[in-house]
Amino acid sequence: xxxxxxxxxxxxxxxxxxxLVLFLATAxxxxxxxxxxxxxxxxxxxxxGSLWPNSFTLDTYVNVLTRQGFLTFMRNSAVxxxxxxxxxLLISIPGAYAVARLRFFGRRQVHFLFLAVYLFPAIVLxxxxxxxxxxxxxxxxxxxxxxxxxxxxxxxTVYMLRNYFETVPQSVEEAAAxxxxxxxxxxxxxxxxxxxxxxxxxxxxxFMIAWNEFLFALLFLVEKRERWTVxxxxxxxxxxxxxxxxxxxxxxxxxxxxxxIVFFASERLLTEGLTAGAEKG
Amino acid sequence: xxxxLTLRRQEGRAGLALISPTLVITxxxxxxxxxxxxxxxxxDARLINIRRAGVFGHYTLENFSxxxxxxxxxxxxxxxxxxxxxxxxxxxxxxxxxALALRDRFRGRTLVRAxxxxxxxxxxxxxxxLWETMLNxxxxxxxxxxxxxxxxxxQAKGEFLGMQVPVALLTVIAFEAWRYFPFAFLFILAxxxxxxxxxxxxxxxxxxxPTQRFRYVIMPQLWRTIALLSVLRFVFTFTKFDxxxxxxxxxxxxxxxxxRVYNFLTSRDDIGASAAQAIVLAVFLVVFLxxxxxxxxxxxxxxxxx
Numbered sequence: 095x096x097x098x099x100x101x102x103x104x105x106x107x108x109x110x111x112x113x114l115v116l117f118l119a120t121a122x123x124x125x126x127x128x129x130x131x132x133x134x135x136x137x138x139x140x141x142x143g144s145l146w147p148n149s150f151t152l153d154t155y156v157n158v159l160t161r162q163g164f165l166t167f168m169r170n171s172a173v174x175x176x177x178x179x180x181x182x183l184l185i186s187i188p189g190a191y192a193v194a195r196l197r198f199f200g201r202r203q204v205h206f207l208f209l210a211v212y213l214f215p216a217i218v219l220x221x222x223x224x225x226x227x228x229x230x231x232x233x234x235x236x237x238x239x240x241x242x243x244x245x246x247x248x249x250x251t252v253y254m255l256r257n258y259f260e261t262v263p264q265s266v267e268e269a270a271a272x273x274x275x276x277x278x279x280x281x282x283x284x285x286x287x288x289x290x291x292x293x294x295x296x297x298x299x300x301f302m303i304a305w306n307e308f309l310f311a312l313l314f315l316v317e318k319r320e321r322w323t324v325x326x327x328x329x330x331x332x333x334x335x336x337x338x339x340x341x342x343x344x345x346x347x348x349x350x351x352x353x354x355i356v357f358f359a360s361e362r363l364l365t366e367g368l369t370a371g372a373e374k375g
Numbered sequence: 376x377x378x379x380l381t382l383r384r385q386e387g388r389a390g391l392a393l394i395s396p397t398l399v400i401t402x403x404x405x406x407x408x409x410x411x412x413x414x415x416x417x418x419d420a421r422l423i424n425i426r427r428a429g430v431f432g433h434y435t436l437e438n439f440s441x442x443x444x445x446x447x448x449x450x451x452x453x454x455x456x457x458x459x460x461x462x463x464x465x466x467x468x469x470x471x472x473x474a475l476a477l478r479d480r481f482r483g484r485t486l487v488r489a490x491x492x493x494x495x496x497x498x499x500x501x502x503x504x505l506w507e508t509m510l511n512x513x514x515x516x517x518x519x520x521x522x523x524x525x526x527x528x529x530q531a532k533g534e535f536l537g538m539q540v541p542v543a544l545l546t547v548i549a550f551e552a553w554r555y556f557p558f559a560f561l562f563i564l565a566x567x568x569x570x571x572x573x574x575x576x577x578x579x580x581x582x583x584x585p586t587q588r589f590r591y592v593i594m595p596q597l598w599r600t601i602a603l604l605s606v607l608r609f610v611f612t613f614t615k616f617d618x619x620x621x622x623x624x625x626x627x628x629x630x631x632x633x634x635r636v637y638n639f640l641t642s643r644d645d646i647g648a649s650a651a652q653a654i655v656l657a658v659f660l661v662v663f664l665x666x667x668x669x670x671x672x673x674x675x676x677x678x679x680x681x
Contacts, residue, residue: 098582101584101586109476116487117487120490120491121490124505126516142515142518142519143519143520185396186397188396188397189398197386197387197390198387198390198391198394208401213610214405215613215633217633218412218650219412220637221412221415221640221649222415225420225646241400244404245403249401306497306500308500308621309637332507353496354493357492365561365565369561
């Protein structure tokens with residue numbers, strides 16, 4: 095019994111310590127990011143160790159949004175992300191419904207194909223797409239980028255939606271069919287309204303991928319500054335000496351904030367959708 | 376007799392029709408480019424002469440022999456492996472610890488949980504730049520706490536407790552573990568919460584200590600989730616490009632194969648060699664995966680028999 099008591103006592107002490115360390119390790123960097131973004135560069139160089147600024151300034155944000163062009167970058171990112179979400183949903187809803195409900199030739203193979211796409215290294219894909227888009231003159235346009243993002247997210251969103259569609263009772267759909275609904279109108283009028291949480295989760299997943307992505311944005315857009323996404327803009331400007339670090343930290347906040355808001359508005363939905371397969375093991 | 380058959384066929388047609396947009400986009404943007412990448416790897420393709428390299432072009436193994444004999448290739452492969460194994464292992468271990476610590480309710484759990492997930496959802500460019508700033512030898516906050524500044528990201532070798540350590544590589548691995556432990560945390564926590572409570576309670580009644588319960592009750596049930604996680608993280612990390620590229624640009628002993636692939640593609644404009652290198656990377660990945668599955672599906676079977 096003494097070993098038991100010792101271990102329980104130890105865990106009672108260790109657990110809060112572990113929680114505190116994890117919390118600090120994840121929250122502190124982001125606090126640092128926000129704090130740097132509202133102070134002056136002179137102050138940072140004089141007192142690099144202090145976390146709380148002597149005086150707050152929002153000039154960094156004005157500078158990064160207007161002079162460095164982040165407003166344009168944000169517009170590009172928003173266009174890419176919203177279009178990716180719309181087309182991803184448009185494509186994966188029928189696909190997921192087919193996989194969940196309909197028996198068709200090759201249904202099993204489709205699963206394998208999607209898993210393969212999900213695990214497929216982007217760096218291998220980057221080469222032919224880079225060449226193809228160069229040849230087609232699509233480099234420097236956002237359309238090519240949107241196409242790539244759709245293809246990268248569709249396997250996962252089909253999987254997430256399929257899991258949810260399978261929980262919609264089949265009897266409801268049969269009732270709709272008896273009432274004279276065609277297959278498409280059954281999906282539109284019965285399945286989709288019942289699947290709103292899953293639709294939200296998949297849409298947000300697609301949004302996050304499109305907003306955060308870097309490699310393909312770098313490959314396709316780097317030569318056209320007015321087409322840069324926020325990620326690309328930050329990475330390109332981060333190397334330059336002329337722009338103060340504090341201004342770029344403001345850019346980092348601008349890049350991170352939308353995704354954090356979106357994520358926390360939907361955290362439960364999203365994590366349930368993504369880890370649904372883990373419970374079955 | 377013919378009615379059910381036609382209904383079945385109707386369903387099959389509808390299924391194919393509904394799945395076809397998904398299939399078309401994955402074929403056009405993933406499968407066909409992959410095949411083309413393989414073709415390019417066997418051709419002398421540069422961005423200037425790419426229009427002349429067709430399907431029936433001249434095929435050669437030169438790219439592969441060139442890529443493999445180039446200085447730096449094998450060391451980058453070793454870097455990739457070290458980076459992947461330690462990054463994957465660390466992120467899973469920390470994720471497991473985090474999931475166990477946050478398993479039971481406590482005040483502020485929602486806040487801590489939310490904070491833990493931010494590194495994973497935040498854009499890689501922002502967090503890489505954040506780490507660069509924090510670790511900066513001139514004005515980074517980490518170095519103000521140290522007696523002597525350390526150039527974490529630009530220094531290949533350093534001395535620690537009298538030992539030679541690869542500073543930049545370790546930093547990149549730490550970044551990987553920090554950024555991806557939430558992924559492991561999410562999966563393990565989901566599994567933990569789905570575990571039936573009775574087993575654990577029975578073990579308490581039998582007088583099992585916390586570590587015994589962890590070892591004999593919880594771990595056996597987590598094993599499959601952890602195996603799945605290690606495969607997923609291994610695959611993603613092995614071919615990862617952006618983290619290392621953004622942090623070090625592949626300098627200071629952190630060059631991984633994917634960064635080399637990118638450099639061959641953009642600064643040398645050598646598409647063939649770049650593709651060959653990417654294919655070699657993918658082949659190694661498949662070999663490791665097969666080895667892993669051989670090794671671990673055997674071990675998993677033993678465990679279930681017990």
